[in-house]
Amino acid sequence: xxxxxxxxxxxxxxxxxxxxxxxxxxxxxxxxxxxxxxxxxxxxxxxxxxxxxxxxxxxxxxxxxxxxxxxxxxxxxxxxxxxxxxxx
Ligand SMILES: [Zn+2]
Numbered sequence: 001x002x003x004x005x006x007x008x009x010x011x012x013x014x015x016x017x018x019x020x021x022x023x024x025x026x027x028x029x030x031x032x033x034x035x036x037x038x039x040x041x042x043x044x045x046x047x048x049x050x051x052x053x054x055x056x057x058x059x060x061x062x063x064x065x066x067x068x069x070x071x072x073x074x075x076x077x078x079x080x081x082x083x084x085x086x087x088x
Pocket of ligand 1: 006007008009010059062063064065
């Protein structure tokens, strides 16, 4: 079982968190004209990377805040957790 350090609450069991997906995906610029294919790619297309990856998680059974986790998807080692508005 993983233990994840919430940047707001501290170290907690994985059971308290929900995975939220890839944190590196950037939403298209507001009011910018984009094609259906670009929108489709933004909504559905995700890389399935092996190795160090930046993810979104929510502390669903705690403070309910979203935050970022830098984790190795192969070993599950967690390198860093950040508040949602922080960058590595
Ligand atoms: Zn928390």
